[in-house]
Amino acid sequence: MTSKNWTIPNMLSIVRLFFLVPILLHLAAGHRTAAVLWMLGGALTDSLDGLIARRFNQCSDLGRILDPLMDKITVVTVVIYMIISPGYFFPLWYAVFMILRELMLLLGGLWVMHRRSRVPESNRAGKNSAFANGLTVILFVLNWQPYAWIALIGALILTFISTAGYIRNCLSTLSAETEKKAGI
Secondary structure (H helix, E strand, O other): OOHHHOOHHHHHHHHHHHOHHHHHHHHHOOOHHHHHHHHHHHHHHHHHHHHHHHHOOOOOHHHHHHHHHHHHHHHHHHHHHHHHOOOOOOOHHHHHHHHHHHHHHHHHHHHHHHHHOOOOOOOHHHHHHHHHHHHHHHHHHHOOOOHHHHHHHHHHHHHHHHHHHHHHHHHHHHHHHHHHHHOO
């Protein structure tokens, strides 16, 4: 790993992973508010890493991978905990949908990296979807009904929109590659 990768934004992304320990401990103890406060602390580091990366020109391919990866690991881990824990509720169908979507995006991103030798970047719709999914998880942790279900519906819509955008970008990459080979 080069020194360009050891940036403050990338370190903040890695630190976010360690927020999972107190989040899960508080969830296990039934301390919903404390768990959410730790989640919000993780969200703050997420905002800071992007702000610092752009402001101080510290964007990197590693950061483009780490940042969304840490978001996904955190959200999916909390969702899985809520599904297996009797003290919490989260819709299994949505968890399966989220996990399958993330696997599809991971495979598509790896394919683009292989074909184009570059790391695909998140788009605005993807960031909005990640925010909406994070908010949905927080509302389910707090058991704030019906707001959690309303947020889930919004997250579902935003997730479909962002997924369509990522699929369109992947197909565009394939189309450009095909045209290049055909000499068009």
